[in-house]
Amino acid sequence: MLSLTTGLAPLVLAGLLGWTGAVKVFSRGTAQQAPKTALARMLRSSERATTVLRATGAGELLIAAGLLVIPANPVPGAAAAVLGAGFLVYLGYGRTMAPESSCGCSAREDTPITWRAFARAAVVLIGGAAVAPAQDTWWSAVSERPAGALVFLAGAAAVLVALSADLDRWWLLPLRRTRLRVFGHPLLGTAAGNHQVPVAASVELLENSLAWQAAAPVVRSALLDHWEDDGWRILQYSGVYGDGENARPVAVVFALDATAGRDTGDDPVVRVSYVDADSGGAVAVDELGAVPSRKSLPMAG
């Protein structure tokens, strides 16, 4: 198994470096992504960052070609190990100095530097170190044990894909969707009493009501407190009634049907009262009582 691993490691490493290198060198996205990378921050120039990214890509392609063509030679492996170590240092720097920036690891990636970027750089370092002293060629390893080689390569590819954040949408999201389909929606029935109208819906209904419009000039606070009593939902606000000398603090209380929402269909029925904050007496009873009720216009459909 160990010989299979060291024998096939150049192939895996070449695949990874060939892919990331090709993306950096040939993708038009490199120049667009460069300003967002930690490298641009480090070099204080997007143009220089683009040049360095493209040069790194070319280096990666060169190492990949070396790994494939001259497998028993220690130079490509050693170069890959140095590259991996360089990536780790760069990622460490980027994470400390510019945690918000993207790593630019495959140039198309616009996710910030995470443990996955570190793990991938470590794979390059360890892979390079393992490959450098190897004497076997990868094609002899493949021809000796083709089935084992296939399984190993598939496993290695899966690990590398899992470590690449920019490939998530191709496998992670479909996987999560499938899991929901198989095991059911995790948020199904979790809310306490799924049929109950949430307080936010009552507030929404209130804010669409004529009662709210009538009381709005008095209300000063946002929702202060709410509770339910005998099928009513009570929403409490604080406010100020009157102008200048006559201004006095009031509690504004609304009572709504606890089961009604904006989609219930009927016109909202809201009871509203101003309560003097000091005396506890009702305020402006006549004014509120004089607000005429109004039917909403019938809507098409």
Next chain:
Amino acid sequence: MTVRHDRADGMRRRRFLTTAALGGATIVGATALGGLDAEAAFAAEPSLDPAIAKSTFVEGRITGITGSVLEVAGSQGGHSRVQMTNVTSVWKVRATTAEVIEVGDGLYARGVKMPDGTVAADAVWVNIVNLDTQIRGIAKNRLHLAHGQHELVGHVAPDASASYAGRALTSDLSRLRIGQSAQVLGAWRPSDNSVDVVRISVGH
């Protein structure tokens, strides 16, 4: 009986206010669906309270709490002092009280400027965020969200609500799908940069 100084006796106060609310005027009708007829709504003279126009807004991070005064460093620079009163509404994930406010929290406050420059707060929203996100994963008590280039964990608050295609808010979150664009109203957690999801709108 005083309403303002009665926090300790919450139940009695609530019962009193319930009676007051149910004994109040009944107003039927909607404003959003019907034509907006201001004259009908304000059958009495419209109350153009000058204090409403004088409302000030304060936004920033809380750097210190002295008694009932919050010291706020504005995110565009500057410094404000926000005076909390016992009729100031406090939102932090839900309607709550001033005790839950901590140093380091983000704050958005509306109030009236006092002669000494302090803002007497009418309403305070703590750590409130409104994010344009994409749903990337759904688990039992959290959502994985992508906001721009950031991966974000959204803790689903027990009283979280959802709106589908502009319909009324519901506590049924089981119609959320992976890949949907979602507008998330929530509370940011400064400790780990995650968000408590309070309201999520999809298909808008």
